[in-house]
Amino acid sequence: MPEQHEMEWILLLADETDRRETKAMGRVARKQLRKREALVLAGYKVMSERGIDQATMLEIAELADVGAGTVYSYFKSKDELAIAVMERLMYDLALRIENVTNSFTDPAQVYAFGVRSVIEAATNDIRWKQLLYRSEVIADAMHRRMGPFAIRDLENATKAGRFKVRDASLTFKMAAHAIVGSCLAITQGEFSSDAVEEIVVRILCMTGVGEDEAVELAKRERPPLPLEGSIVSRKVT
Amino acid sequence: MPEQHEMEWILLLADETDRRETKAMGRVARKQLRKREALVLAGYKVMSERGIDQATMLEIAELADVGAGTVYSYFKSKDELAIAVMERLMYDLALRIENVTNSFTDPAQVYAFGVRSVIEAATNDIRWKQLLYRSEVIADAMHRRMGPFAIRDLENATKAGRFKVRDASLTFKMAAHAIVGSCLAITQGEFSSDAVEEIVVRILCMTGVGEDEAVELAKRERPPLPLEGSIVSRKVT
DNA sequence: CACCTTAACTGAATATCATTCAATATTGAG
DNA sequence: CTCAATATTGAATGATATTCAGTTAAGGTG
Numbered sequence: 413m414p415e416q417h418e419m420e421w422i423l424l425l426a427d428e429t430d431r432r433e434t435k436a437m438g439r440v441a442r443k444q445l446r447k448r449e450a451l452v453l454a455g456y457k458v459m460s461e462r463g464i465d466q467a468t469m470l471e472i473a474e475l476a477d478v479g480a481g482t483v484y485s486y487f488k489s490k491d492e493l494a495i496a497v498m499e500r501l502m503y504d505l506a507l508r509i510e511n512v513t514n515s516f517t518d519p520a521q522v523y524a525f526g527v528r529s530v531i532e533a534a535t536n537d538i539r540w541k542q543l544l545y546r547s548e549v550i551a552d553a554m555h556r557r558m559g560p561f562a563i564r565d566l567e568n569a570t571k572a573g574r575f576k577v578r579d580a581s582l583t584f585k586m587a588a589h590a591i592v593g594s595c596l597a598i599t600q601g602e603f604s605s606d607a608v609e610e611i612v613v614r615i616l617c618m619t620g621v622g623e624d625e626a627v628e629l630a631k632r633e634r635p636p637l638p639l640e641g642s643i644v645s646r647k648v649t
Numbered sequence: 650m651p652e653q654h655e656m657e658w659i660l661l662l663a664d665e666t667d668r669r670e671t672k673a674m675g676r677v678a679r680k681q682l683r684k685r686e687a688l689v690l691a692g693y694k695v696m697s698e699r700g701i702d703q704a705t706m707l708e709i710a711e712l713a714d715v716g717a718g719t720v721y722s723y724f725k726s727k728d729e730l731a732i733a734v735m736e737r738l739m740y741d742l743a744l745r746i747e748n749v750t751n752s753f754t755d756p757a758q759v760y761a762f763g764v765r766s767v768i769e770a771a772t773n774d775i776r777w778k779q780l781l782y783r784s785e786v787i788a789d790a791m792h793r794r795m796g797p798f799a800i801r802d803l804e805n806a807t808k809a810g811r812f813k814v815r816d817a818s819l820t821f822k823m824a825a826h827a828i829v830g831s832c833l834a835i836t837q838g839e840f841s842s843d844a845v846e847e848i849v850v851r852i853l854c855m856t857g858v859g860e861d862e863a864v865e866l867a868k869r870e871r872p873p874l875p876l877e878g879s880i881v882s883r884k885v886t
Numbered sequence: 887c888a889c890c891t892t893a894a895c896t897g898a899a900t901a902t903c904a905t906t907c908a909a910t911a912t913t914g915a916g
Numbered sequence: 917c918t919c920a921a922t923a924t925t926g927a928a929t930g931a932t933a934t935t936c937a938g939t940t941a942a943g944g945t946g
Contacts, residue, residue, distance in 0.1 A: 440893085440942070469933060479896040481935075490933065548784040551830055576860045582831065582844055586851055589830025590823040593788055597822055607819055614823055614855050623813045623857035681923085706904060716925040718906075727904065888946100895940070902933085911924070916917100 448486050450476040455497040460539035464494050464546050491549075498543065498553030505533055506558040508638045513565075520574035520621065523565040524629040527591065527615050529637055530558070531608050534595035544596040547589070554588040562587075566619065576620030587615050685723050687713040692734040697776035701731050701783045728786075735780065735790030742770055743795040745875045750802075757811035757858065760802040761866040764828065764852050766874055767795070768845050771832035781833040784826070791825040799824075803856065813857030824852050 454476035458467040469490055473480045487493040509529050513522040534540045543550055559581065566580040577583050594611045597603050609630055616626035691713035695704040706727055710717045724730040746766050750759040771777045780787055796818065803817040814820050831848045834840050846867055853863035 444894085468931085480933095481897065482895055484934070485894070545785065547788075547826070548782065548830070548833060551784075551826075579840075579844065579847055582834075582840055582847055583851055585834055585839075586827040586831050586848065589784070589788075590827040590855075593785070593826025593830075594819065594823050596785060597819075602822075603816075603819055607816065610816055610819060611823065614820055617855050617857055618827075618851050620854055620860035622859060705902085717904095718926065719924055721905070722923070890945085891943095893940105893942080896936100896938085898936100898938105900933105900935075902931105904929105904931090906929075907925100907927100909925085909927105911922100913922075914919105915921100916919095 444486075447476070447478060447482075451478070451483060451486055451493065452496050452500050455493050456500065456539075459494060459497055460542055463542035464549070466542075469493075494546070494549055495553060498550050499557045501540075501543070502550075502553045502557035504640060505530065506561050508640070508642070509558075510561055511638050512635055518574070519565060519569040519572050520616075520619075520625075520629055521632060523562065523569055523575075523619070524612065524616055524632070525634055526558070526562060526565065527587070528608075528612050528630070528634060530554070530591060531595060531611055533637075534592070535598050535605055535608060540595075541599045544592060544599060547592045547596055551585075551588045551592040554592065555585050558588075559584055569619070574621060583618060587618060590615060590618075681723075684713070684715060684719075688715070688720060688723055688730065689733050689737050692730050693738065693776075696731060696734055697779050700779035701786070703779075706730075731783070731786055732790060735787050736794045738780070739787075739790045739794035741877060742767065743798050745877070745879070746795075747798055748875050749872055755811070756802060756805035756809050757853075757856075757862075757866055758869060760799065760806055760812075760856070761849065761853055761869070762871055763795070763799060763802065764824070765845075765849050765867070765871060767791070767828060768832060768848055770874075771829070772835050772842055772845060777832070778836045781829060781836060784829045784833055788825045788829040791829065792822050795825075796821055806856070811858060820855060824855060827852060827855075 451472065454472045455467070458472050458475060461467075469483055470480050472493070473483050476483075483493065487496060509526045513525050516522045516525065534544060562584045563580040566575060566577045566583060569575040570577045570580070591611070594603070594607070598605055598607060612630040613623070613626045616629055617623055621629070688709065691709045692704070695709050695712060698704075706720055707717050709730070710720050713720075720730065724733060746763045749766075750762050753759045753762065771781060799821045800817040803812060803814045803820060806812040807814045807817070828848070831840070831844070835842055835844060849867040850860070850863045853866055854860060858866070
């Protein structure tokens with residue numbers, strides 16, 4: 413029974429453990445990595461189904477096939493587990509975006525594509541709905557895990573004279589919160605999903621690019637994103 | 650004992666109950682208004698001291714001098730009470746901002762002043778720190794209670810050709826989340842409070858005003874805000 | 887291989903509240 | 917004053933995050 417779940421979910425979130433690291437460790441350490449992995453996956457499944465607050469530690473522990481207390485030797489608290497889950501989700505998405513944008517030539521378009529992709533994922537995927545409700549947690553995870561990519565892109569585009577960003581980290585922090593907040597509003601029916609285009613424009617405006625150019629950037633055709641869990645690993649360059 | 654607290658706190662958050670309405674009601678209704686009021690005030694005090702999650706309903710009930718169960722005949726849940734508290738905070742601030750900006754001539758400056766004031770309040774007042782942690786709740790309250798003012802300002806500035814905002818509600822929704830998120834980051838020491846200026850610039854950029862003009866708007870001298878609880882009531886015009 | 891130390895794991899027990907609800911008190915109409 | 921309706925109370929409930937004393941497994945050692 414737990415086996416089935418593992419199979420199912422491993423397809424959706426890539427395992428972050430690196431083969432090279434894995435080989436250099438003892439059997440215990442490897443087993444712990446796998447257990448931690450199982451917990452993050454189980455946490456993702458339960459939390460995206462019931463919502464972070466409604467997910468119970470017992471259910472997560474059972475799905476990961478460990479005792480209730482064991483969770484606490486991997487994560488200090490439920491919140492910390494939730495953070496780990498969010499970060500995994502963000503990292504997976506960041507890698508998939510990177511996989512597409514590394515062939516782009518316009519650095520501004522790289523950022524625009526990333527922003528658009530995140531918004532699409534957040535508003536189209538049912539599993540994000542429950543997670544969005546704790547927006548500070550998800551925005552934080554977004555900043556921590558997608559930040560290295562996004563900040564690099566903002567800086568590249570600024571160097572190329574496309575954007576005018578003074579503090580890329582701050583700009584992306586604000587963008588992350590604005591994105592999560594507006595996606596939450598869309599999933600709650602406060603705005604129609606047609607608003608996505610306009611959200612992208614506003615996030616781009618924050619970079620100091622003019623309104624007209626922001627509109628143009630948001631309109632450009634976008635190649636599709638690779639499937640979830642299909643990218644293994646990549647370093648920010 | 651409860652008397653003292655009431656006195657103390659009424660100075661900090663204006664009582665929203667309107668004299669005219671009050672007179673048209675029976676004694677019971679008036680008493681209920683006062684009790685609801687006491688609950689919001691007590692909620693504000695306890696939640697801003699301990700944080701929303703750490704505040705207990707019992708402590709709030711005791712401070713408001715009612716039984717534990719009574720809270721639930723005024724608010725369906727703890728969350729709903731938290732929302733009422735946040736909305737009160739936002740409304741009070743909105744009125745104080747309005748009180749200053751209604752003498753401004755440049756509609757863009759009205760919005761800029763509002764944004765700046767909110768950020769200053771959120772980062773300087775210790776009592777906001779605990780509240781910011783539930784950023785979706787506070788951003789929501791900000792949108793609901795300051796929105797009517799801010800959206801009007803965005804539309805005025807757009808009509809005047811200063812801003813280029815298509816959907817003012819959406820733009821302010823995003824701004825609210827970005828503001829709350831970045832203030833949270835500042836109170837957590839992730840950014841220095843010098844970042845406030847830059848945050849204002851980025852929020853202004855979102856309106857489609859150019860970067861240079863955003864910088865100039867953010868730099869303008871600002872008159873001081875009236876004290877908390879000193880404004881009684883005002884309609885959005 | 888048997889022993890032992892160390893670390894990991896377990897799940898029943900604990901502690902903490904949000905929330906409910908049966909009982910009680912208050913109100914105001916007649 | 918009486919009584920039905922309403923509001924209030926706070927002890928009991930239920931849910932569940934977290935802890936911890938006891939158990940199990942790992943792997944190093946002679």
